[in-house]
């Protein structure tokens with residue numbers, strides 16, 4: 119499911135404002151990084167963002183991608199999602215939601231579900247501290263991989 123055009127435009131607007139706030143010049147390269155991450159819900163890693171931008175801006179450096187994403191993460195406009203499988207993934211959907219991760223192809227899909235949001239946190243966890251949000255991560259073999267019979 120692609121990100122709607124309206125939502126992409128909204129995200130690009132807040133992201134470019136944040137970069138300006140940080141005193142960063144809105145270069146063509148930074149703008150393309152913003153466009154790339156704002157328009158996707160595929161939770162790309164840094165390398166994937168880099169590859170996507172490089173197709174349009176061959177002079178982009180991995181460092182520029184990394185620093186631009188880091189600034190957006192620091193400003194809360196992109197969420198860095200750590201994974202056990204490999205590189206961290208970047209998510210421009212900042213409202214709380216859950217993820218389904220395929221253990222074969224690594225695809226990460228958003229799951230929005232009120233029942234998961236309202237999951238009953240055990241008392242033992244409450245003893246550790248306050249709980250502001252709960253992120254549930256489901257892992258398994260996605261339908262596309264299962265259909266292709268992809269082996270682990």
Ligand SMILES: [Zn+2]
Pocket residue numbers: 220221222223224225259260261262263264
């Ligand atoms: Zn898969």
Ligand SMILES: [Zn+2]
Pocket residue numbers: 161209211215216217227228
């Ligand atoms: Zn997500």
